[in-house]
Amino acid sequence: MDNLIEDLDIITDQGDAEACETIQVSKNSDTGKNRKLYIESYGCAMNFSDSEIVSSIMSENGFDTTSIAEEADVIFINTCSIRDKAEQTVRKRLQFFNALKKKQKRPDIMIGVLGCMAERLKSNLLDEEKIVDMVVGPDAYRDLPALVAQVDNGERAVNTFLSREETYADISPVRLNSNGVTAFISIMRGCDNMCSFCVVPFTRGRERSRDPHSIINEAKDLFEKGYREVTLLGQNVDSYKWSAEINNKAQLEKSEISEVVNFANLLEMVAQVDPMLRVRFSTSHPKDITDEVLYTIKKYDNICNYIHLPVQSGNSRVLEMMNRTYDREWYINRVDAIRRILGEDCGISSDMIAGFCSETESDHKDTLSLMEYVQYDFSYMYYYSERPNTLAEKKYEDDVPLETKKRRLSEIITKQQETSLNRNKRDLGLVHQVLIEGASKRSEDRLQGRNSANKVIIFEGKGHKKGEYVDVLVEECTPATLLGSIVEGGTHKC
Numbered sequence: 001m002d003n004l005i006e007d008l009d010i011i012t013d014q015g016d017a018e019a020c021e022t023i024q025v026s027k028n029s030d031t032g033k034n035r036k037l038y039i040e041s042y043g044c045a046m047n048f049s050d051s052e053i054v055s056s057i058m059s060e061n062g063f064d065t066t067s068i069a070e071e072a073d074v075i076f077i078n079t080c081s082i083r084d085k086a087e088q089t090v091r092k093r094l095q096f097f098n099a100l101k102k103k104q105k106r107p108d109i110m111i112g113v114l115g116c117m118a119e120r121l122k123s124n125l126l127d128e129e130k131i132v133d134m135v136v137g138p139d140a141y142r143d144l145p146a147l148v149a150q151v152d153n154g155e156r157a158v159n160t161f162l163s164r165e166e167t168y169a170d171i172s173p174v175r176l177n178s179n180g181v182t183a184f185i186s187i188m189r190g191c192d193n194m195c196s197f198c199v200v201p202f203t204r205g206r207e208r209s210r211d212p213h214s215i216i217n218e219a220k221d222l223f224e225k226g227y228r229e230v231t232l233l234g235q236n237v238d239s240y241k242w243s244a245e246i247n248n249k250a251q252l253e254k255s256e257i258s259e260v261v262n263f264a265n266l267l268e269m270v271a272q273v274d275p276m277l278r279v280r281f282s283t284s285h286p287k288d289i290t291d292e293v294l295y296t297i298k299k300y301d302n303i304c305n306y307i308h309l310p311v312q313s314g315n316s317r318v319l320e321m322m323n324r325t326y327d328r329e330w331y332i333n334r335v336d337a338i339r340r341i342l343g344e345d346c347g348i349s350s351d352m353i354a355g356f357c358s359e360t361e362s363d364h365k366d367t368l369s370l371m372e373y374v375q376y377d378f379s380y381m382y383y384y385s386e387r388p389n390t391l392a393e394k395k396y397e398d399d400v401p402l403e404t405k406k407r408r409l410s411e412i413i414t415k416q417q418e419t420s421l422n423r424n425k426r427d428l429g430l431v432h433q434v435l436i437e438g439a440s441k442r443s444e445d446r447l448q449g450r451n452s453a454n455k456v457i458i459f460e461g462k463g464h465k466k467g468e469y470v471d472v473l474v475e476e477c478t479p480a481t482l483l484g485s486i487v488e489g490g491t492h493k494c
């Protein structure tokens with residue numbers, strides 16, 4: 001088992017402060033179209049899913065995708081704006097593409113900035129970054145072909161209109177860099193919560209839910225293509241609400257309409273596509289997650305026993321300043337409901353922010369004690385980064401010194417490493433059903449996949465291939481990974 005150790009450090013960076021720097025690059029697709037598109041995507045799964053929508057729209061308008069920027073006629077950067085660092089990364093990439101255009105003697109390469117940073121800065125980005133030809137917000141991707149034509153005519157182009165209806169439901173995504181086994185399906189867009197530290201409501205607009213039938217069709221299509229797991233995506237999946245009459249949430253809530261599809265209903269509909277199709281979802285919100293959703297997870301073996309439930313802080317006073325609309329007691333009540341209905345094995349992960357405005361040492365201790373109580377499997381952990389035009393920037397002083405923020409963050413990371421290891425030790429000697437996602441990152445003869453609780457498992461996999469379900473006996477673990485061997489025909493825990 002020791003030689004498996006070297007496979008581990010790739011995964012241990014899950015949950016450290018740089019998670020928002022995750023990047024995805026378009027793949028090569030040569031179908032003989034005239035022009036080439038290169039897309040670089042940053043940030044969250046929602047952005048990756050959007051880049052697949054963008055690729056689909058562009059492929060309908062004469063573009064193949066490429067994984068080599070030098071080959072491209074058009075370069076898109078799909079950006080994240082959740083932290084200042086994410087935007088600094090984009091500005092550095094723009095300098096890189098500027099140098100690339102000069103080196104390649106290709107002044108004609110078109111540069112477009114998409115996503116949350118585009119929406120936040122709008123046309124100001126054209127003034128700040130002269131290399132940028134177009135700025136396009138998350139709800140304006142249908143307009144891309146017209147905007148490209150505008151730039152082809154020598155103009156610069158901007159469209160950052162935020163919609164109350166747009167869900168791109170009728171556009172089938174072009175899977176970028178997919179392992180062919182797992183895929184994201186976006187079920188809604190925008191967010192109506194106004195957490196005081198967050199830019200998302202300003203960069204992605206009001207909530208709107210996608211037609212469930214188009215979601216089911218996408219899941220069926222993916223299953224027929226060999227995918228065996230879908231993750232339903234939304235900023236706050238628990239407030240998914242759709243009706244055939246009105247798909248404008250504000251109007252729907254004012255209406256008498258009772259025929260509404262809520263998140264528990266949608267989960268059940270996706271689970272019924274095929275028992276061999278695993279269903280995951282992200283992100284849940286503590287104020288909206290219902291027992292109905294938990295009982296639906298319990299009812300279907302193929303709905304994974306895992307919930308991402310961001311808490312952000314363990315202190316009620318800080319949660320109120322964050323405008324999270326729940327307090328420590330409410331959050332614990334939700335965790336207790338998860339443990340009661342789905343058992344101790346249900347995987348729970350979270351988001352943590354260290355050093356929010358006016359956070360005291362004892363407030364910070366409340367976060368550590370809540371982590372001790374919940375025993376998270378893993379978390380995404382950051383220190384507070386003030387964002388322009390957010391409620392917090394307007395109302396509160398960013399008064400926790402950077403050194404204190406960093407020290408508190410490292411204490412949270414240490415606590416998380418501790419609880420992750422405790423949680424993984426519980427799996428030693430158990431057999432888990434694992435969906436193989438591919439070769440482990442360090443060696444072709446080893447395979448990796450995840451169990452229902454979203455834990456990464458690495459094992460020897462001779463004779464098995466991705467997309468298969470296998471039973472794996474867990475023999476060793478680290479804070480981030482389980483290690484084991486395949487058990488042919490063993491009894492298993494789904």
Ligand code: SF4
Nearest residue numbers: 191193195198200235
């Ligand atoms: S729930 Fe809060 S943190 Fe999450 S996207 Fe919405 S506003 Fe941002």
